[in-house]
Amino acid sequence: MSIKMSDVAKLANVAPATVSRVLSQPHLVSKDTQEKVLKAIKELNYQPHMIARQFRKKETKTILVVVPDITRPFFSEVLKGIQHKAVENGYRVILGDAENDIQREGEYVDLLFQKQADGMILLTARMDKNRIEEISKQFPLVLACEYIDGLDISTVSIDNVSSARKITEHLIRLGHSKIAHITGPMNVILSRDRLKGFQQAMNSHSLPVEPTYIQEGDFSLESGYHQMIKLLSLENPPTSVFVFNDEMALGSIKAVKDSGMKVPDDIAVVGFDNLNMSSIIEPNITTIDQPKYEIGNKAMELLLQLINGKEIKKKKIVLKDEILIRESCGSPASKRSITPFPASTK
Structure with missing residues (x-):
């Protein structure tokens, strides 16, 4: 038998309108009444009709998250951070x-126009800049x-520029x-930024960047x-390679082993993402x-503020990264950030 709102109201000894307010505007109902209604809902296992609720409130209580490639392990922790906050x-x-x-990204955006989600978190930003704006x-x-810069x-x-510069400078310290760099696809801003950081580190120490030392990968x-x-x-x-991400770094290490060489004895390898x-x-x-988890959690926090009509004063949130020094680069393992080069070093 289908449980109705009137059944909940009868058990809690309140009006059906009161049950509705507890579900949609609890701040308008006393704490004692809320507790009575919630107890009745639990006892009857009442499930509010979500479609009717959407129609009345013009909200779905649903968030859309668009990922560039779900097979990439990096995104699992980001998604967990989003999910928990949601x-x-x-x-x-x-x-x-x-x-x-990119076309599929746009198709997901259409769900917003169809009122199937209250907001969106994009973990990919490859659509036209003006379209996203x-x-x-x-x-x-x-x-x-x-x-996307400038939005x-x-x-x-x-x-990402600073992080790539930091890990490249660690190889220079050694x-x-x-030093070579295996990039991500160059149509992705993260790939361009990490290449920029790599080049900055090399240039600041007057080290040449050989064109053949830059090879473009596809994340895999x-x-x-x-x-x-x-x-x-x-x-x-x-003698060393900075790889765009840990997935490609794993493949790189396998290539070194298959070539009869050793990491880091013959060539040092560093990655990105942990x-x-x-x-x-x-x-x-x-x-x-x-x-990763904090990126997702903070993104969802910002989205909730936007959904609730709150003004966001600081729109660009840059979280702290850390270099984790392990065996593959040939230096003693450490879990602390290294001290940056002095500004005057050339």
């Missing part, structure tokens, strides 16, 4: 996997992980001058493997630790 505030999360397809003027929207949109990320283990094979095949191969697997494989990977 559930804590009475929202559910719908996940959209764009599969690195236009959407943000009509709906609550937050960018996380990826970002007045709430964004949560780390400083005495490397022939396989591309890390193939790009490292290319680097090892050079007449004058590098995936769980990076501390398990041998050798453990030196990497940049992104606060």
Whole structure:
């Protein structure tokens, strides 16, 4: 038998309108009455009719999160941070996997126009800049992980330029001058920023950046493997490699082993993101630790503020990263950030 609101009202000895207020505007109801109604709801296992509620309140209590590629392990912790904050505030999360397809990103955005979600968190930002800006003027929207320069949109990320510069400088500290970089796809801003940080570190120490030392990957283990094979095949191969992410770094280490060499004895490898697997494989990977859970949690917090009509004074949130020094670079393992080079060092 279907339990109705009137059944709850009868058991709690209140009017049906009071039950409705407890569900939609609890601040208008006394604490004692709230407790009576909630006890009756629990006892009867009453499930409010979500569609009717949406129609009345013009809200769905649903958040849309668009991910560029759900198969990438990096996003699992970010999504967990979003999910926990959402559930804590009475929202559910719908996940959209764009599969690195810009057109599909746009199709997910249509769900906002169809009133199927109250707001959106984009973990990918590859659509046209003007399109994203236009959407943000009509709906609550937050960018996380990826970002777009020059947009007045709430964004949560780390400083990818600074992080890449920091991990490259660590290789320079270890005495490397022939340093290569396996990038991510260059149509993604994170790839361009990490390349920029790498170049800044090399230039500030008057070290040449060989064009053949820059190889473009596609985020995957396989591309890390193939790009490292290319680097090892050079007449004058590098002695160390900064890899865009830990997934490709894993592939790179496999390529070194398959070539009859050792990491870090013959070539040092460092990654980015601090995936769980990076501390398990041998050798453990030196990497940049992104606060993945915190990025997701903060992004959801900002989105809730936008949904509730609150003004966000600080729209660009840059969270702290940390370099984790492990075996793959050939230096003693440490879990603390290294001291940056003095500003005057050239």
